[in-house]
Amino acid sequence: MVDYVVNKGKNVAIKEAYKDLDLFFTAHPITGDVATKSDTDAVRRAVRNIVETNQYERPFKPGFGGNVRSLLFELDTDRKVRRAKAQLAEQIVNFEPRVTNVRCEFEFNGNNLDVTVFYNIKNGVSNQALQFIVNRTR
Amino acid sequence: MAVKSSQLNVTDLDFDNISDNLKNYLKGQTIFKDYNFEGSTLSVLVDLLAYASHIGAINTNIAASELFLDSAQIRKNVVSRAKDLGFTPSSEKASTAVATMTLRNVRGGDGLVPSLTSMIMPRGTIFRTTYEGSNYEFVTATTYTPTVDGTTFTYSNLDLVQGTFAQDQYVFDSQLANPKFVLSNARVDKTRMTVTVNSGGVSSVYVLSTDVSTIDTTSKVYYTQENEEGFIEIYFGDGTLGAQLLDGDIISVDYIIVDEQHADGASKFTQISAINGYSDSQLVVTSNASGGAEKESIESIKFKATKFYTSQNRLVTLNDYKAKVQEYYPNADAVAVWGGEDNNPPEYGKVFVALKPNNADYLSDTEKKLVKDNLNKLNMLTVRPEIIDADIIKILITTTIKYNPSLTTLTAGELATLTKNTINQFDTDELNGFDAIFRHSNLLKVIDAADSAILSNTTNIRLKKKLKPTVSTNPKGYTVSMGNALFNPHAGHNADAGGIISTTGFKVGGDSVNTYYFDDDGKGNLRRYYLSGATRIYKDSAAGTVNYATGLISINAFILTSTVNADTSIDFTVIPSGNDVVAERGNLIDISSDDIKVTAEVDTIASGESSAGVGYTSTSTSSY
Numbered sequence: 001m002v003d004y005v006v007n008k009g010k011n012v013a014i015k016e017a018y019k020d021l022d023l024f025f026t027a028h029p030i031t032g033d034v035a036t037k038s039d040t041d042a043v044r045r046a047v048r049n050i051v052e053t054n055q056y057e058r059p060f061k062p063g064f065g066g067n068v069r070s071l072l073f074e075l076d077t078d079r080k081v082r083r084a085k086a087q088l089a090e091q092i093v094n095f096e097p098r099v100t101n102v103r104c105e106f107e108f109n110g111n112n113l114d115v116t117v118f119y120n121i122k123n124g125v126s127n128q129a130l131q132f133i134v135n136r137t138r
Numbered sequence: 139m140a141v142k143s144s145q146l147n148v149t150d151l152d153f154d155n156i157s158d159n160l161k162n163y164l165k166g167q168t169i170f171k172d173y174n175f176e177g178s179t180l181s182v183l184v185d186l187l188a189y190a191s192h193i194g195a196i197n198t199n200i201a202a203s204e205l206f207l208d209s210a211q212i213r214k215n216v217v218s219r220a221k222d223l224g225f226t227p228s229s230e231k232a233s234t235a236v237a238t239m240t241l242r243n244v245r246g247g248d249g250l251v252p253s254l255t256s257m258i259m260p261r262g263t264i265f266r267t268t269y270e271g272s273n274y275e276f277v278t279a280t281t282y283t284p285t286v287d288g289t290t291f292t293y294s295n296l297d298l299v300q301g302t303f304a305q306d307q308y309v310f311d312s313q314l315a316n317p318k319f320v321l322s323n324a325r326v327d328k329t330r331m332t333v334t335v336n337s338g339g340v341s342s343v344y345v346l347s348t349d350v351s352t353i354d355t356t357s358k359v360y361y362t363q364e365n366e367e368g369f370i371e372i373y374f375g376d377g378t379l380g381a382q383l384l385d386g387d388i389i390s391v392d393y394i395i396v397d398e399q400h401a402d403g404a405s406k407f408t409q410i411s412a413i414n415g416y417s418d419s420q421l422v423v424t425s426n427a428s429g430g431a432e433k434e435s436i437e438s439i440k441f442k443a444t445k446f447y448t449s450q451n452r453l454v455t456l457n458d459y460k461a462k463v464q465e466y467y468p469n470a471d472a473v474a475v476w477g478g479e480d481n482n483p484p485e486y487g488k489v490f491v492a493l494k495p496n497n498a499d500y501l502s503d504t505e506k507k508l509v510k511d512n513l514n515k516l517n518m519l520t521v522r523p524e525i526i527d528a529d530i531i532k533i534l535i536t537t538t539i540k541y542n543p544s545l546t547t548l549t550a551g552e553l554a555t556l557t558k559n560t561i562n563q564f565d566t567d568e569l570n571g572f573d574a575i576f577r578h579s580n581l582l583k584v585i586d587a588a589d590s591a592i593l594s595n596t597t598n599i600r601l602k603k604k605l606k607p608t609v610s611t612n613p614k615g616y617t618v619s620m621g622n623a624l625f626n627p628h629a630g631h632n633a634d635a636g637g638i639i640s641t642t643g644f645k646v647g648g649d650s651v652n653t654y655y656f657d658d659d660g661k662g663n664l665r666r667y668y669l670s671g672a673t674r675i676y677k678d679s680a681a682g683t684v685n686y687a688t689g690l691i692s693i694n695a696f697i698l699t700s701t702v703n704a705d706t707s708i709d710f711t712v713i714p715s716g717n718d719v720v721a722e723r724g725n726l727i728d729i730s731s732d733d734i735k736v737t738a739e740v741d742t743i744a745s746g747e748s749s750a751g752v753g754y755t756s757t758s759t760s761s762y
Contacts, residue, residue, distance in 0.1 A: 046172065
């Protein structure tokens, strides 16, 4: 997020930090306020929110979310895996304009699915990765 | 919406707008920045807040709407709002016929004729009718005691009510606060309900309370209301407004469960339940089944409740009469009311009510009396209501359509049927009230639009009105008001061929051989004639007068002995002066479905059969 301010008669580009709440709503150990996330952490949190949201969960936004739960009973075929990767990447690109070069990797580990999402933050840090594991809970 | 970001716009109710307003507001602070990104946690909170606001707004909107009679949508709320105005919606009404039954050859095995008491017809005796291909059961709503002549028992003026007889019983318990007794069936005719209370072995009939000013502490009355599920519930007085019931009192409610299809018009009944084992019966129907109606609709409640409140249960203005008549006779299709001073001729001190039922042209005498008796309870002392039949002017349509056969797969006959159906639909849509006007050009437009193959139409109309004279040995005169000017382009128009008036036949005193008819001479005289072959033999060239300007036909006094029409009537058919027909006062206009004549002709120019107009025929505007 680049903005411009006038400093001593000159336009100077400054970068304002992204700032968001943490979805876990943990308290700050000293102030007791709700903890915040900023910059790369805020973007990572946003990407994670998109990936972990299933479609029809957000009111009036049925198409929002990575919809990972829909993979639960899918067949383990190359075609399905490719489609799932594309679906996840597309959702992140659609709903998170701060990132670019999004790529998803799936790795099958027994009954678990290790998912890694790679992305670059625009005007920010490149080569970010978000990793999480999908498995049955019961 | 452009607002200062430090302010929160709270007027929107839509989810997206609420969400945008919240984001706009967040722009005014510096602590959080990510509200504009869908994936951010702040966005989750914004959506959640917008969702809660949206649902809250909807609930508030609905709740507020349901608080008012005009905007309420849910029936229980409409009924409740109407109750605030003192209006109780009418229940379903069962179709009712009146008949007299004779039970023949009533003789026991011992050869003796049974006693009258043993031959009393109990309440709930079943009769059956077959009407329009379906069977319907009718029952008696009360008991009837016959008269006897030899071995024939006669039950006069039976009210046969369509539906099923049922009874509910309850025990009163004062421990229950505000006790109400809900009937176990939804479709109940409230007007046929009998409530009996057995208190300590003494049975008393309780009546429905309609006027609280006549009720005292011992009045045996009950009240009804429609509950939230649409069922009727009854409750009793509290010792101040009506007698209070005691613990253990047994309440019996007899009622008729109304059928979903009303057999209005049924005229033939057979006995199903035997009376004391006898069923060799014959029924003569004096009044066909009529009056079946559904529970009052939401729209009707909204309309009538306000009118009811305005009239305050008194009949003063014309609208008061209109509202009350619809309350007493919910099956009314159209109601017209006018004061006697506006009548022709004026009759001061009267108010005229013309009523057309839904499924018939006229009210039965019983129904007229019922409505009149009810109106008499509320009207002013010096004004008397008169319930009269609606004067129905039938419009006879003769139309010739030209069509292009290459534009349709329909035959001429099928196109004619389609056109006839279109005309009938026009009648239903445009001519269903007392204030209706038949607009000729609108009908032409509708006929042209009935099918793309129809190129043009020539449509001519005549008017028909029924005169109901009385058969009597004393001479009597009549008037027939067409309410519209009659065609008379010059004095003596069409005098040789019978003018513009024609009638159905009738016989007069002193001549039992010839059948007579009326016509006119185009100079204002009504003539009476009979036919000798095709020649008209005039017996009276001044049998009455015709006022072409007002459409009033006056018939001098004559003795009528019979009519060709089975219902003792004479149909007058006339050619009107204009093509638009207006209904005044108690007149109803109606296109007579049986008298629609449609001829479909191939348009020879459009089809290429003839050119340059050679051989093309057009229809005369005076062909009927």
